[in-house]
Each structure stands twice: as C-alpha cells, then as structure tokens.
Amino acid sequence: MAKKLKISELGGMFKDLDVESLEGVHIEGDIELDLDAMGGLNPQLSYMLGHETAQIAQHLINISRLLGYPVDQLLGATGLSAVPGAARPKELLRSKFEVGKIDEWKNPIQEVTLGATSADGGTRKSTVTVGGENALPYYFDSPMPHRNHITMDVFDMPIGMAKAVKVNYEDVIESPAEWAKKAVNDFGADMVTIHLISTDPMIKDTSAREAAETVADVLQAVDVPIVIGGSGNPEKDPEVLEKVAEIAEGERVLLASASLNLDYERIAKAANEYGHVVLSWTQLEINAQKELNRKLMKQCGVKREDIIMDPTTAALGYGLDYAYTNMERIRLAGLIGDNELSFPMSSGTTNAWGAREAWMVGSPIKEDSDWGPREYRGPIWEIVTGLTLALAGNDLFMMMHPGSVAVLKEITQSLYGSIDRDTIDISNWVTAEV
Amino acid sequence: MKINSPLEVYKYLPQTNCGDCGEATCMAFASHLIDRSLKLEDCKPILEDKFKKKYLELGELMAPEIREVIIGVGDEAVAVGGDDVLYRHQLTFFNQPAFAIDVWDTMPEDELIERVKFIRDYRKFYVGRFLTIDMIAVRSTSNDPARFKETVSKVMENTDLPLILCSLNPEVLKAGLEVAAKSKPLIYAATRDNWQAVSDLVLEYDVPTVLFAPDDMDTLKSLAGTFLEMGRENLILDPGTNPQGKSLRESFENFLKIRRSGIKEGQRDIAFPLMAVPMTAYLTNDDPVSASYWETVLASVFSVRYGDIMILHSIEPYALLPELHIRDTIYTDPRTPVKVDPKVYEVGSPGKDSPVIVTTNFALTYYTVESDLASNGIDCYLLAADTDGLGVEAAVAGGQLTAKTITDGFNKDNFDFKKMTSHNTVILPGLAARLQGDMEDASGLNVKIGTPDSGRIPGWMEKNWPPEVKS
Numbered sequence: 001m002a003k004k005l006k007i008s009e010l011g012g013m014f015k016d017l018d019v020e021s022l023e024g025v026h027i028e029g030d031i032e033l034d035l036d037a038m039g040g041l042n043p044q045l046s047y048m049l050g051h052e053t054a055q056i057a058q059h060l061i062n063i064s065r066l067l068g069y070p071v072d073q074l075l076g077a078t079g080l081s082a083v084p085g086a087a088r089p090k091e092l093l094r095s096k097f098e099v100g101k102i103d104e105w106k107n108p109i110q111e112v113t114l115g116a117t118s119a120d121g122g123t124r125k126s127t128v129t130v131g132g133e134n135a136l137p138y139y140f141d142s143p144m145p146h147r148n149h150i151t152m153d154v155f156d157m158p159i160g161m162a163k164a165v166k167v168n169y170e171d172v173i174e175s176p177a178e179w180a181k182k183a184v185n186d187f188g189a190d191m192v193t194i195h196l197i198s199t200d201p202m203i204k205d206t207s208a209r210e211a212a213e214t215v216a217d218v219l220q221a222v223d224v225p226i227v228i229g230g231s232g233n234p235e236k237d238p239e240v241l242e243k244v245a246e247i248a249e250g251e252r253v254l255l256a257s258a259s260l261n262l263d264y265e266r267i268a269k270a271a272n273e274y275g276h277v278v279l280s281w282t283q284l285e286i287n288a289q290k291e292l293n294r295k296l297m298k299q300c301g302v303k304r305e306d307i308i309m310d311p312t313t314a315a316l317g318y319g320l321d322y323a324y325t326n327m328e329r330i331r332l333a334g335l336i337g338d339n340e341l342s343f344p345m346s347s348g349t350t351n352a353w354g355a356r357e358a359w360m361v362g363s364p365i366k367e368d369s370d371w372g373p374r375e376y377r378g379p380i381w382e383i384v385t386g387l388t389l390a391l392a393g394n395d396l397f398m399m400m401h402p403g404s405v406a407v408l409k410e411i412t413q414s415l416y417g418s419i420d421r422d423t424i425d426i427s428n429w430v431t432a433e434v
Numbered sequence: 435m436k437i438n439s440p441l442e443v444y445k446y447l448p449q450t451n452c453g454d455c456g457e458a459t460c461m462a463f464a465s466h467l468i469d470r471s472l473k474l475e476d477c478k479p480i481l482e483d484k485f486k487k488k489y490l491e492l493g494e495l496m497a498p499e500i501r502e503v504i505i506g507v508g509d510e511a512v513a514v515g516g517d518d519v520l521y522r523h524q525l526t527f528f529n530q531p532a533f534a535i536d537v538w539d540t541m542p543e544d545e546l547i548e549r550v551k552f553i554r555d556y557r558k559f560y561v562g563r564f565l566t567i568d569m570i571a572v573r574s575t576s577n578d579p580a581r582f583k584e585t586v587s588k589v590m591e592n593t594d595l596p597l598i599l600c601s602l603n604p605e606v607l608k609a610g611l612e613v614a615a616k617s618k619p620l621i622y623a624a625t626r627d628n629w630q631a632v633s634d635l636v637l638e639y640d641v642p643t644v645l646f647a648p649d650d651m652d653t654l655k656s657l658a659g660t661f662l663e664m665g666r667e668n669l670i671l672d673p674g675t676n677p678q679g680k681s682l683r684e685s686f687e688n689f690l691k692i693r694r695s696g697i698k699e700g701q702r703d704i705a706f707p708l709m710a711v712p713m714t715a716y717l718t719n720d721d722p723v724s725a726s727y728w729e730t731v732l733a734s735v736f737s738v739r740y741g742d743i744m745i746l747h748s749i750e751p752y753a754l755l756p757e758l759h760i761r762d763t764i765y766t767d768p769r770t771p772v773k774v775d776p777k778v779y780e781v782g783s784p785g786k787d788s789p790v791i792v793t794t795n796f797a798l799t800y801y802t803v804e805s806d807l808a809s810n811g812i813d814c815y816l817l818a819a820d821t822d823g824l825g826v827e828a829a830v831a832g833g834q835l836t837a838k839t840i841t842d843g844f845n846k847d848n849f850d851f852k853k854m855t856s857h858n859t860v861i862l863p864g865l866a867a868r869l870q871g872d873m874e875d876a877s878g879l880n881v882k883i884g885t886p887d888s889g890r891i892p893g894w895m896e897k898n899w900p901p902e903v904k905s
Contacts, residue, residue, distance in 0.1 A: 317798075324522075356802075372750055388734065414680075
C-alpha cells in the first residue's frame with residue numbers, strides 16, 4: 001500500500017524540489033469530507049470544520065498554483081484569493097454608530113417677518129417668519145426654527161397658463177381679489193403674490209395708481225401677508241412699486257423686486273419709508289447677489305431684517321443644476337459667516353411651468369418614449385423644482401398649481417418634522433403586493 | 435481621497451514628464467488625478483514593476499472616500515458610489531444614482547415580459563443624449579425558490595440590464611443566483627437575521643450585496659464590519675426608507691449621518707454607497723397616482739441627498755421624467771459648463787433655399803432646437819452664437835446675445851449669406867425679438883423673428899417660409 005501523504009506535505013515537497021510546473025501529472029482519487037451530521041452541529045464545531053475545510057482549500061489552491069493552473073483568474077480579483085482563508089465571524093461584530101455635528105456653522109441666517117397685525121400697525125390676521133436657520137435645511141445639527149412657506153401667484157390680468165394650471169383659476173381669472181381668496185381659502189396658500197404685469201408698457205401700460213387699487217383690493221380680500229411683484233419692466237417697476245408701497249403702508253409686504261438692472265434705490269427707499277421688505281433679486285450669480293445685498297444695506301440703508309434674496313429659479317431640466325448649486329453655496333456661505341449672504345431665500349418656483357415637459361402635449365422628439373398625460377406631468381415638475389431648492393436652503397416658494405402646493409407642503413413639513421403619520425413597517429417591503 | 439494637492443500626488447509619480455498620458459508634465463497629470471478627469475492607469479510608466487510600490491500607495495491615497503461598487507457585467511454594468519465630497523460644488527458627484535424598476539415573481543408572464551421590455555427600452559432625449567433606466571429589481575413576492583428562479587431566467591432572456599435579486603430568504607436568493615450569478619447581480623439583502631446564510635451565498639458566488647437594517651444604524655454598521663471582516667468590499671447599505679411623517683425625517687437624517695461619517699470623519703467601515711427604496715411610498719398610498727407622485731418625491735429627496743442606488747415601482751412617464759431629470763441635475767459636473775462649440779451647424783442637408791436660424795451655445799438650448807429641427811425634417815443652417823453657455827432669454831438680458839455676437843458668429847465661420855442662400859434672411863429666436871432692429875442695421879439681412887419655443891418652429895415654417903425676399 002502506498003504511503004499516505006498529507007496535502008500540506010505535497011506542497012512542501014514541490015517547494016523543496018524547486019519545481020515550478022509539472023507536465024503530464026494527474027492527481028487521482030477523491031477527496032472525501034464526511035459531514036453527514038451537518039444540520040445538528042454545534043456552532044463551535046461547524047466553525048472548526050469550516051476552518052479545516054478552508055485550510056484544505058487553501059492548500060489545494062497552492063498546489064494548483066504550483067502546477068501552473070491559473071487559479072487566481074478563476075477566483076476573481078475580489079474573491080477568495082484576496083483574503084485567503086477569510087475569517088468567518090460566528091456573530092455580528094458589535095458596533096455603535098456615531099457621527100459629529102458640523103462645527104463651522106456658527107452664523108445664523110437672518111430672521112425676516114412678513115405681514116403686520118393690528119398690533120404692529122397692519123391689518124393682517126397672521127404673519128409669516130422665514131429664516132433663522134443654523135444649519136442646512138432639515139439637518140440634525142440644529143433644529144430649523146421656521147418651516148417653509150408658500151405664496152401663490154395671482155395676476156392682475158388674464159395670462160397664458162399651462163392647461164393643468166388654468167383649470168384651477170378659470171372662474172377667478174378676471175378678478176385678482178377673488179383669485180387671492182381662492183388661493184388662501186381653497187388651496188391653503190400661506191401668502192399670495194400679486195403680479196402687476198399689466199403695468200408693462202408693452203402689455204397694457206396700466207398706471208401705477210390703478211395698480212395700487214388692485215393691491216388695495218387684494219389686501220382687502222385676504223388677511224395673509226402679501227408679495228407685490230412688478231411687471232419686470234426695469235423702467236416702469238420703480239414707479240409702480242413706489243406707489244403700491246405707499247398704498248400698502250404698514251402691511252409689511254414683500255416688494256418684488258430690487259435688482260441690479262433697475263433703479264433699486266427707489267425700491268429700497270420706498271420699502272424703508274413705508275415699512276416693507278425688499279426682495280433682492282439676481283440671476284444665478286453669487287457675487288452679483290453679494291453686491292446687491294451690500295448696496296441695499298450700505299448705500300440704501302435697508303435693515304438686515306428687511307431683506308430676502310431671490311437668486312433665481314431655473315426649471316428642472318432647464319438649468320436647475322445652476323439654481324440648486326447657487327442656492328446651496330449661498331446658504332453654506334451664510335452659515336459659515338458671510339453676512340452679505342446670510343438672508344432667507346425665495347424661489348419663483350412657478351418658472352417650472354416654462355419647461356416644455358411641464359406643458360407640452362407630448363415629446364417633440366420622435367425617439368422619445370411616451371411622455372404620458374401632461375395633467376400629471378406638469379404639477380410634478382413644479383414640485384420637484386421646488387423640493388430640490390428646499391433642500392438647498394430655500395425658505396419661501398412662489399407657486400401656482402394647487403396640487404403642487406399641497407405635495408410640496410407635505411414633503412417639506414415631513415422633513416421639517418412637524419407631520420405625524422403612522423409608522424409603516426418597511427422591513428418586509430420586498431414582498432409587498434403593490 | 436486622502437490627499438488633495440497636486441504637489442503631494444506628484445511625489446508618487448515617475449516625474450519623467452514623458453507626456454504619454456497626454457499631459458505635458460507630471461505636475462499637470464497630478465492635477466487631473468485630483469479632479470478625477472484622468473485615471474492613475476493613464477500613466478504608463480507608473481505601471482512598470484519598479485514603481486509598483488508607489489502605484490499601490492498612491493492608488494490607496496487617491497481612492498474615493500465612499501467605495502465604488504460595480505453591479506452587472508459588460509456594457510450595461512453600473513457603477514455606484516465613489517464620491518469624495520458632501521456638496522456638489524466642491525468637486526462634482528460621481529456615478530449618478532442607479533435607478534432600478536421592480537418586477538415580481540407573481541406577475542403573469544406576459545405582463546412580466548412587457549414590463550421588462552418597457553424598462554429596457556425607455557428613453558428620454560436630453561442635451562444630446564438619452565436618459566435611461568439602469569437596472570431591474572426582481573422581487574420575490576411568492577417566497578418560492580423555483581418560481582423566483584424561473585422569473586429571473588425570464589427577465590434575463592429579455593434584457594442585459596443588471597439585476598437586483600430581492601428576497602430576505604436565502605434559499606430564494608440562491609435559486610436566483612443559480613441562474614444569474616455570472617452576470618453579477620446585486621443581492622438584496624443581508625439582515626440581522628439572515629446574514630450568515632446570505633454571506634455564504636455572496637462568498638460562493640462573489641456578488642455585491644446590500645446590507646439592510648431599517649432604522650438601526652448600530653446594526654447596519656455591525657453588518658458592514660462583519661462583511662468587511664469576511665473580505666467583502668462591494669457592499670451597499672440600506673438604512674431604510676420610511677415613506678412618511680417623522681420616520682421619513684429620521685430616514686433622511688440617517689442618510690446624512692452615514693455620508694457625513696464616511697466623507698468628513700473617514701469612518702471607513704461605513705463608507706459605502708447608500709440604497710434608497712422610494713417604492714415604500716406604495717405601502718401607504720392606496721391611490722396609484724398619489725403613490726406614484728410620492729415615490730417621485732422620495733426619489734428626488736434621495737437623489738439630492740446621497741442615495742446612490744434606488745428601487746422604484748412606478749413606470750408612469752410623469753414619475754420617470756422628473757426622476758431621470760433630477761438625478762441628472764444633481765450629477766451634472768458643475769466644473770464644465772454645458773456648452774457646445776459656437777459655430778454654424780448644418781441640420782440635415784441644407785441648400786440655398788434652406789432657412790438660417792440663430793440660437794445660443796448653451797447645450798440645452800442648442801440640442802433642444804437642433805432636435806426639434808432634425809426630428810421635423812427641417813434642413814437648415816443653425817448658428818450656435820457664443821453666449822458663453824447662456825440660454826436665449828438670459829443672454830439677451832445680459833448682453834451676450836447681440837447683433838454683434840450674431841454677426842461675429844457668422845463671420846468667424848465665413849458664412850456668406852449672399853453665396854450660401856438665395857434669400858439673404860436670418861431667423862432670430864422669438865425671445866430675442868428686441869434685437870431685430872439692431873440686427874437689420876448691423877447685417878443688412880432680412881431679419882425674421884421665430885417662435886419663443888423651438889417646438890413651434892414647424893408650424894411657423896408653414897406660414898413663414900419661404901420668405902418674401904426684399905430686393
């Protein structure tokens with residue numbers, strides 16, 4: 001009978017003989033491992049057995065290697081070969097997960113209140129306060145002092161709207177006051193924004209005095225704080241905003257907007273004189289935003305608590321990448337200590353409706369898959385645009401679609417932590433029949 | 435990355451300035467390694483034996499804080515993770531979140547195949563390319579290994595997309611692996627209860643694994659540490675995606691915490707890609723539209739904050755479109771403006787009677803206009819005026835799109851209207867209408883104003899083309 005040879009000795013033999021490869025060699029016979037009692041083994045024993053088996057496997061691998069067989073290739077780069085005889089823990093390692101807070105966020109964002117109640121010389125029933133953050137939104141480093149707020153758009157004349165939006169306003173489109181009421185009473189707007197677009201000389205050239213009457217109507221119709229927007233015409237806006245600031249004296253409205261391409265001094269002056277807040281609007285440029293804020297404070301004497309920024313909202317798929325990063329950088333700079341950027345932010349989220357995916361019946365690109373019904377596509381475009389900016393640090397949202405408003409409120413307030421809902425067991429989601 | 439200055443990187447390089455990598459100097463190469471626009475392997479000399487030690491050391495130092503995990507094989511393989519920063523503007527985020535849509539093993543076969551084909555073929559044009567879905571998650575709702583195996587086979591017959599095999603039952607997973615292991619699917623999931631049996635499988639088949647410990651970060655970290663001990667690096671962590679209320683806020687916080695610990699604190703034993711499961715929206719919303727909307731909302735939240743891979747259920751276009759766009763938004767490289775070369779492009783095969791249209795060199799504008807024209811069979815010349823990557827409206831307001839920049843654009847390309855056209859006419863974008871007078875003065879051309887949105891060009895052409903040519 002042949003002498004029995006242990007596998008480990010075999011390896012040693014080859015090594016001693018300085019054999020690098022063998023040709024025409026067959027290894028005969030089977031390797032038998034008798035493990036019939038596997039089911040009932042105690043863990044200690046099975047661990048030992050496993051360990052033995054792994055050692056045997058390691059020896060076999062070594063031999064195969066000696067024989068010139070490309071065993072490493074077979075095992076793969078990250079497989080057994082990477083960790084020969086890898087430990088097989090019997091129990092989970094015990095760990096405790098901990099993480100620190102951010103220590104460089106030391107500069108709080110300015111708190112700004114919109115609207116004034118009778119106690120403060122206005123006629124609003126409630127006010128809205130934004131800002132005050134000490135961390136990025138919904139971060140655990142520091143509680144967010146105020147939730148996000150939504151101001152819904154009202155126009156002083158009928159305008160072209162995406163169909164999905166329009167159906168909600170057809171009955172009030174001729175009356176800004178009724179429109180504002182509907183936004184607050186039916187759609188849950190925290191505020192309303194009256195856009196005085198008819199004052200544009202290219203549209204109707206409505207006079208500042210008529211615009212002021214419209215504002216008075218809206219103030220009468222609703223008791224929430226309001227935003228007053230011009231037409232965007234840089235020549236006309238200062239005149240219009242001065243006049244409406246006067247008629248809204250004491251109501252602490254948000255005047256939209258002061259920008260670098262118009263006479264911002266006139267708007268700042270009107271805000272100071274009649275007790276309003278200025279919306280400092282720039283186009284996706286952090287240094288321009290710093291410059292304008294600085295000018296408003298230093299040159300025009302606007303107080304810190306009277307400034308909100310609008311660094312411009314580009315729609316999802318149409319430059320939201322710039323808007324998102326611009327806002328996130330502004331907020332981080334403010335938190336770290338840049339006092340020219342530590343103001344609350346507002347977003348013209350309605351811009352989302354400019355994206356063709358929000359309003360077009362279908363894709364103009366033949367190779368595209370079906371875009372589905374736009375009635376559902378549009379609102380979600382507005383939601384995702386707003387939500388992205390909410391995560392970057394935006395505080396106040398100007399929006400249009402009632403469904404979008406409801407969903408954005410739900411998600412921002414869930415992240416804010418103020419919404420109680422049943423806790424769902426998610427541990428078996430894999431098997432859910434949905 | 436443990437080092438971030440080119441000088442530190444330079445120390446490890448061969449310093450031969452051989453230029454084989456395409457850069458003039460090793461220092462230039464070093465800065466491209468830092469911004470990850472080149473790979474260490476692009477340096478051929480460092481791969482030689484004598485540099486092996488430095489190569490390995492540098493590789494270790496330059497490895498991203500969050501590990502990168504590959505799922506699948508071949509052209510369709512998906513890489514997830516690999517990030518080094520917490521905020522997009524600090525560098526860029528790498529490897530956009532992989533989106534997997536689910537199928538399940540109790541689906542009727544015809545529905546299954548139809549859904550797989552939908553997922554496989556879905557596409558949305560955007561900035562010169564198509565946004566698509568990356569993976570398919572096969573869920574076992576039957577808990578029957580044979581049935582799961584059959585379903586996985588059916589899916590594989592119809593697509594090469596990488597798979598996620600989803601079951602908490604190791605026997606079901608094993609059945610799936612028996613047919614799918616070669617294509618390196620992702621295994622979902624090892625948990626506190628099944629981790630031993632699942633680890634046997636992933637060691638046997640060498641496949642990437644998800645570790646799932648809902649709302650229990652200590653256990654998640656324990657699982658990760660245990661699998662690391664077994665030599666597994668290709669792990670993905672699922673801390674649980676609660677769909678609503680305060681528990682959703684906690685899920686959000688868990689994502690922030692894990693990512694921060696990995697990137698800011700260098701906790702290697704938990705620095706893995708994260709999985710979000712927005713489809714949990716379906717556990718609480720009965721109405722399919724509400725569920726689909728809410729799933730989109732969750733997918734958006736976790737695209738912005740650190741989800742690296744997601745399992746979704748809805749295939750409604752109103753959910754898919756914004757989901758695909760938001761991840762593209764967050765993962766577009768902020769270091770490179772999305773621009774095309776400013777020049778005169780030919781769309782189709784234009785001739786003397788074809789229109790000459792102006793747009794900007796902002797990639798989004800350019801590709802939108804170009805595809806609207808091409809897909810409607812409008813042969814034309816299209817000038818992408820150099821607006822430094824701004825869209826029409828912003829460029830007109832900011833002075834980057836003017837009569838001068840437009841005429842300069844044509845002149846630079848030697849585009850002579852008299853020679854190239856029979857009509858001496860140029861069409862400006864509708865949003866640049868106010869440039870009409872200036873343009874007429876500056877160029878002496880007939881200037882027509884097109885539509886504010888290029889989607890309406892075909893209708894506009896019907897009414898306005900060919901133009902009445904003024905003598």
